[in-house]
Amino acid sequence: xxxxxxxxxxxxxxxxxxxxxxxxxxxxxxxxxxxxxxxxxxxxxxxxxxxxxxxxxxxxxxxxxxxxxxxxxxxxxxxxxxxxxxxxxxxxxxxxxxxxxxxxxxxxxxxxxxxxxxxxxxxxxxxxxxxxxxxxxxxxxxxxxxxxxxxxxxxxxxxxxxxxxxxxxxxxxxxxxxxxxxxxxxxxxxxxxxxxxxxxxxxxxxxxxxxxxxxxxxxxxxxxxxxxxxxxxxxxxxxxxxxxxxxxxxxxxxxxxxxxxxxxxxxxx
Amino acid sequence: xxxxxxxxxxxxxxxxxxxxxxxxxxxxxxxxxxxxxxxxxxxxxxxxxxxxxxxxxxxxxxxxxxxxxxxxxxxxxxxxxxxxxxxxxxxxxxxxxxxxxxxxxxxxxxxxxxxxxxxxxxxxxxxxxxxxxxxxxxxxxxxxxxxxxxxxxxxxxxxxxxxxxxxxxxxxxxxxxxxxxxxxxxxxxxxxxxxxxxxxxxxxxxxxxxxxxxxxxxxxxxxxxxxxxxxxxxxxxxxxxxxxxxxxxxxxxxxxxxxxxxxx
Numbered sequence: 001x002x003x004x005x006x007x008x009x010x011x012x013x014x015x016x017x018x019x020x021x022x023x024x025x026x027x028x029x030x031x032x033x034x035x036x037x038x039x040x041x042x043x044x045x046x047x048x049x050x051x052x053x054x055x056x057x058x059x060x061x062x063x064x065x066x067x068x069x070x071x072x073x074x075x076x077x078x079x080x081x082x083x084x085x086x087x088x089x090x091x092x093x094x095x096x097x098x099x100x101x102x103x104x105x106x107x108x109x110x111x112x113x114x115x116x117x118x119x120x121x122x123x124x125x126x127x128x129x130x131x132x133x134x135x136x137x138x139x140x141x142x143x144x145x146x147x148x149x150x151x152x153x154x155x156x157x158x159x160x161x162x163x164x165x166x167x168x169x170x171x172x173x174x175x176x177x178x179x180x181x182x183x184x185x186x187x188x189x190x191x192x193x194x195x196x197x198x199x200x201x202x203x204x205x206x207x208x209x210x211x212x213x214x215x216x217x218x219x220x221x222x223x224x225x226x227x228x229x230x231x232x233x234x235x236x237x238x239x240x241x242x243x244x245x246x247x248x249x250x251x252x253x254x255x256x257x258x259x260x261x262x263x264x265x266x267x268x269x
Numbered sequence: 270x271x272x273x274x275x276x277x278x279x280x281x282x283x284x285x286x287x288x289x290x291x292x293x294x295x296x297x298x299x300x301x302x303x304x305x306x307x308x309x310x311x312x313x314x315x316x317x318x319x320x321x322x323x324x325x326x327x328x329x330x331x332x333x334x335x336x337x338x339x340x341x342x343x344x345x346x347x348x349x350x351x352x353x354x355x356x357x358x359x360x361x362x363x364x365x366x367x368x369x370x371x372x373x374x375x376x377x378x379x380x381x382x383x384x385x386x387x388x389x390x391x392x393x394x395x396x397x398x399x400x401x402x403x404x405x406x407x408x409x410x411x412x413x414x415x416x417x418x419x420x421x422x423x424x425x426x427x428x429x430x431x432x433x434x435x436x437x438x439x440x441x442x443x444x445x446x447x448x449x450x451x452x453x454x455x456x457x458x459x460x461x462x463x464x465x466x467x468x469x470x471x472x473x474x475x476x477x478x479x480x481x482x483x484x485x486x487x488x489x490x491x492x493x494x495x496x497x498x499x500x501x502x503x504x505x506x507x508x509x510x511x512x513x514x515x516x517x518x519x520x521x522x523x524x525x526x527x528x529x530x531x532x533x
Contacts, residue, residue, distance in 0.1 A: 053405055055401070055404070055405070079407040079409075080407070082405060082406070082407040083406075083407045085405070087402070087405045089398045089401070089402055090398075091397065091398070093397060093398040093399050093401065093402035094399075095394075095399055095402075095403075096393075096394075096397070096399070106406070106408075107406045107408070110406065110407075110408045110413075111407065111408075152402075
């Protein structure tokens with residue numbers, strides 16, 4: 001693995017019991033890149049993110065972050081590595097009993113012995129970066145969906161991580177919040193010199209901000225490329241996905257016997 | 270025949286699942302103890318939970334203790350009077366409370382007031398991915414969330430049981446001495462003479478400590494292990510209250526049979 005690559009997945013397989021989710025995935029994220037993993041709901045995208053975060057272990061194949069194979073790490077080593085990762089959960093996952101300020105301060109207080117004045121300044125800087133310095137005293141219940149996600153983003157980058165992971169960062173947001181989150185992902189990635197992985201099915205918002213895209217379907221990478229390559233791709237799956245067509249390689253109908261047989265055959269009692 | 274086989278299989282599967290869950294709970298308990306050191310060093314985390322589990326349960330404990338003591342006063346006097354031993358009311362009230370009613374009733378109240386709240390809080394944190402987020406921040410949820418709540422419960426429970434018993438004795442005195450007119454000197458002196466510190470008070474405290482461990486463990490385990498849905502959290506809360514009540518009553522029988530065997 002070259003020094004420019006931060007995350008590498010080689011022939012990764014993963015199954016929940018009998019149900020195979022990933023069937024031999026190869027993927028890499030270079031330092032400084034923002035990479036999107038796209039695919040329909042339930043195709044294994046979030047599982048991929050959990051494997052990179054070490055929350056799940058691959059059944060076979062290897063997952064490496066920063067040159068270290070996650071399968072060989074002890075619990076303490078994994079935690080040491082996670083201090084250099086940030087993750088934005090789909091709905092923010094803010095601690096509901098803490099204010100926006102205390103949420104962002106949480107990782108700093110847990111992992112550093114910084115004096116409280118310095119923690120205060122750092123938290124305000126992070127909140128300012130996401131435009132919410134004025135909302136420091138609000139509780140998560142008082143924040144809108146978009147604001148909560150921005151606070152969670154500030155928390156995810158509190159320790160200046162080398163890798164930031166986003167699980168469906170655009171889900172359920174209005175167009176303005178969507179644009180803000182998209183721009184923040186790009187800006188924070190570049191400002192921190194980090195790498196980012198975005199798991200999403202929001203094609204147009206992501207193609208504007210990412211450097212590289214992987215398409216996942218049925219547990220495999222079915223297409224990959226830069227946003228420009230993806231936009232002009234003739235691959236039927238990519239075409240269906242990018243142009244939001246109802247039918248195609250991903251069928252509209254759930255597998256079923258022919259309709260006529262169901263209606264006129266044994267169907268009616 | 271096949272019906273019997275199906276029934277047998279179902280029983281087997283239920284027993285298997287129960288044993289597996291018990292094993293999982295035991296493993297959870299060991300891990301909890303292992304990570305308790307970190308959280309006990311940060312005293313303010315446990316103090317906060319003592320406030321939520323203990324201080325906020327005070328009202329229900331004080332009021333219930335008072336009423337239980339008053340009922341004991343009424344019922345006890347009525348029965349003792351038949352044998353001409355109305356003066357022994359203090360002994361009856363104090364022994365009933367310190368040996369049994371204090372730890373048991375306070376435990377049941379604690380399980381429904383504080384245990385259910387702990388299960389709901391941890392269960393909702395799990396449902397909203399807060400525990401996962403914490404884990405991804407390299408902060409162990411067992412050490413940061415679960416252990417302080419467990420120790421908060423363990424510390425609170427004996428104190429609440431003691432307050433319950435004290436309020437009960439006060440309630441018994443109120444009814445017996447103030448309203449019925451039992452001799453005050455006899456009420457207190459007989460109580461003082463008959464209640465043994467080692468046999469009655471300490472055993473009662475041991476009981477309440479054991480119930481505290483049981484209720485707190487059940488509450489944090491059910492919350493941590495719940496299915497992360499609204500229905501899952503609701504079922505976990507129900508299980509906490511039901512299992513805690515059964516555990517308290519069963520443990521009470523076991524402890525009583527060891528503690529008070531041969532005590533006259």
